Amino acid sequence: MNKLLWSSIKWSMTDLFSGMIIGLVTGILGSALAPYLKTKREDRSLKGLLYLWKRSVWQTVVLVVVLGPVAEEIIFRFLGISLLSYLFTGALPLILTSILFGLAHNQYPLNLISGILGFILALVFTVYGLPAAIIAHATHNAVSLFYLNVKARRLMGISLTKALKTLEVNEVMKKLGQLN
Numbered sequence: 630m631n632k633l634l635w636s637s638i639k640w641s642m643t644d645l646f647s648g649m650i651i652g653l654v655t656g657i658l659g660s661a662l663a664p665y666l667k668t669k670r671e672d673r674s675l676k677g678l679l680y681l682w683k684r685s686v687w688q689t690v691v692l693v694v695v696l697g698p699v700a701e702e703i704i705f706r707f708l709g710i711s712l713l714s715y716l717f718t719g720a721l722p723l724i725l726t727s728i729l730f731g732l733a734h735n736q737y738p739l740n741l742i743s744g745i746l747g748f749i750l751a752l753v754f755t756v757y758g759l760p761a762a763i764i765a766h767a768t769h770n771a772v773s774l775f776y777l778n779v780k781a782r783r784l785m786g787i788s789l790t791k792a793l794k795t796l797e798v799n800e801v802m803k804k805l806g807q808l809n
Contacts, residue, residue, distance in 0.1 A: 637707060640760040648761030649768050651753055656772025659742050664806070666742065672802070674734065678777075679801055683793040693774060698766035705730045705747065706754040706762050723751035780805060 682689045705726045713722035731744025746769060754762040781789035785804050792801050 637711070637754060637759045639758040644757040644761040645764050647757050648753055648764035651749065652765035652768025653772060655746055655749055655765070656769040656776070659746060659769065660773055660776035662742060675805075676798060676802060679789075679793060679798045682789060683798060686790055690771075690774065694767050694771045698763050698770060701730070702750065702754070702759060702763045702766055706751060707759050710751060710754060723748060723755065727751055777805075 678689065678693070681692065709726040709729065710722045713725055716722075717725070727744050727747035730747030730750075731740040734740050734743035750762050750766055753765045778789045781787070781792055781801070781804075784806070785792050785801075789801070792804070796804075
């Protein structure tokens with residue numbers, strides 16, 4: 630695994646398509662499972678996302694779907710797995726970076742989903758390469774944003790953008806079932 634660092638910067642249309650399909654599946658499953666892992670504590674990650682969305686939908690999309698996945702995949706997969714593979718063998722670098730990825734996202738119990746996603750992205754990285762992991766992560770995040778907007782329409786009858794123009798973030802979170 631020591632040559633993983635540079636050999637992971639490979640891509641083919643098949644690799645990218647595989648990453649996109651994996652991102653779709655994880656995005657759908659993550660969005661479907663998230664309500665069952667709800668906590669009584671405030672979701673600070675969602676709150677921050679809603680404040681950003683209220684300011685600019687396009688900035689939110691660029692940050693969550695483009696910049697975030699690129700930066701996180703470089704940090705956790707390209708650097709994390711590659712550097713840890715010099716110290717450990719087997720799946721341990723993938724597991725360690727997945728745990729760190731989960732801890733860096735959200736709060737318990739939702740970071741369990743992020744940790745599982747981190748492991749799936751680590752597998753995508755090792756099998757298909759860095760570009761496919763970025764595509765999988767970006768697709769996952771895009772599906773999650775889409776689901777959030779669909780949930781807002783279903784629960785409030787209006788888009789998330791319109792809800793955030795007329796209501797405060799805490800009110801939107803209550804209507805989304807994220808605050809008691």
